[in-house]
Amino acid sequence: MLWQEGLIFLFLLILHILHVTPLVESAEVPLKEIPLREQLMEYLFRDYQNYEIPGAFNQTTTIVTVYMTITEITSVDVRMMDYTTYLLLRQEWQDPRLAWNNIPRFRNYTKNLVSPKLKEKLWLPDLFFRNGKEGRIHRMTLPNYLTRISPDGNILYSQKITMRFSCQMDLKTFPMDAQTCHINIGSYGYSLKELRFVWRSIQPIELSDGMQIAEFNSPESVVAQDCNAFPTDENSSCLNATFVLSRQLGSWFSSVYITNFLIVIASWHSFWVDIEAQPARVALGLLTLLGMITQASGISQNLPRVSYIKAIDVWNIACITFNVSVLIEFAVASNMRSTRSRRPERWRLNAREALRAEVEGWCIGCRKAFIQRQQSAGGSNGNVSSSDLETALIQAIYPDLGSRSNLFPNDVLQPKGYLSKKNSAFDMPDTKDEETEDGQDEDVDDVKEVATTSEDCKMTDSEKKEKKTRRRLFMSFCLTSIYQLETSWRTNDTKSKRRLNLSLHDFPLPNVEDVDRFDGRVECY
Template structure:
């Protein structure tokens, strides 16, 4: 205390060292202990670090003592300190448990080491066009708030300006590299010396494969089951198509809920939209198949017979229902008439045994029970999977090579 009191006689902590002379050089060193969360929604990131600043204040030099003096927090208020702040910072605070986490070391030549533990939240403007296979550059810009370039000059420490703790791991990203540099920034109508550090981040996409990409692919494959259902199974194919469409819609909305409403589509949006189109076209494909379904492949309506007043045909159907003899079946085959596409009747040659099942409005005529398969279904069984596989190869080749 005697030494410190002696050297602080006439000391003015409102004036920087070498006031009126060359600018004071501030050397900065950072050790990043942890990083995260990194929020796409807020375009921000947080990190916990040890932030160290070193400068020379010859007014505090002393003799007669080897080593460094550790100053208390009370003495910290009595010496001059640079007003360093984070240009792109949102908020920052010094840890205070159990005491404020900061200290000052004073060396004999007047060198001051000021270290503090800071948690910093800063903005990080992200380009999400390649999300979730994107790489981001999150900056941190440091400088003086009040002193211009003629008063304070910032430099990164020559040993290691920014170092990362060996045990640091990020949940969402891999930290690829840390790039440091110096710059001059205009602030308050003056030029200020600033320091820059860019954290180069590469996103993990394992979570998106499990929650989005995998389910999307499975939904598309499930929608193709309808190609193997016969075209008379109208309710089954429609139900399957509507279910997969609704599930895909929900999955696409869920994937976007944690992203900002950016004005451009992301890589994930492209994949979800293309998968949705495949499911949608599966439903449209069945509509086309159903439209081109022909007579004899499933159903004939009794109203169609009333239009041509085929009384003999209806009488024979009634007789067949009462008596199922082989002779009457053969007689029915001989007189059975079926309307052709022009509304005329033609005699069917007795080839196979005909079975009848009638309800209130509809008569099902089956000749050796038939499940018809559309040519469109046969083509779709190969065309849809092949085109979807080619799309996936093209998609992953583009984005994974970026």
């Protein structure tokens, strides 16, 4: 019986061993995947040379598909003619040396190989940005790049980079301009037969939604082109992306155009300031001019020095011209006013000639009497000069003047002096002062000597005195009108301004018959 129990124990032990062994082997299957991946990596890179282009394996051109996502465009610098952008750049190409889907040993391994160490082992395209100025790869929190190998040998290389691109801007219509900028991609060392970049067929360039650009509108679309699609002299692959940045006019309209317009309007207030207020007019003109120049200088500092005139330059030149014209107008007006004030004698001479012509025509009958008196004195041959006639007429009207130079005294700009100065040409006749104690008129003999017509000789003394008073009144009106005209001219009163060569017919003179209305009481001013 003992040996039977031994056989049963042995049988059960064999069954136990046969039952446990499959369980151990099934538990070790997932653990064998890790060594299989390592074996795959070791197999793929055993004879791989990362300095050889994939096309050299089968003597074909390596095609690299490029596509990108522009996440943000910032810092559009007009002065430096460049812009900064953040983008995700992706490149895909086929490397048959790294395909394992046709290897029976690793055919069942369908996962992609992803590892940061792959970048150091792989051949990478020598892509560079032709119009790039500087750039960097983001490294927070780790270097922002991805390398992935698919079972069919397709390789994806993705990077997040920040690049500053140059953009040749046309500023002729600045600030109402729209700039066309580019992103130009090419191969640095390989020829077109060895390496060629192509855009992805579906949406090669994507723009992030809600992208805001300072001072510019977001580009509506990006045009992707293959430079090698057109006949060129390029011996290397080239890709080009084009987009348009249109400037927003709102900020410039409020900070430049409205400001300059208000400054020009402020400078025009100088036209309403009295010309005698020279400090106020000069200060107003200079301050507005300095404000315009300062603003124009600030704008030009933020713009490049170009060989053509920009639209903003035309605006600034026009505004400065308006401001300078205000100062020129003030200088011309001041010069004209000072020139006229320095020529009072010329004004007196012109006014005297006008008065002489008018009085000579009005009292033409006095010429005959004057000639007769001169002939009776034996000092004239019948020719009478205008100056002598004027002296005779003035003495006939105002015997106490003494000389004709008193007709236009030096204080011509002081009308009150005319009215207060005794024996002045502007003094009104006072008939009471001309009567003697005996009630006789001292000027009767003078009136007889200068009688203008034969009818005047038949007048009584009272009639002659009345007529003489009338003539004096009329002469006072003449002189008063001349003074009023001169005052209007000197004060630059354009409504009543007259030329110097006008005769007294243009003056507001009364008729001789109208003098009777004043009854001998007339004020000259």
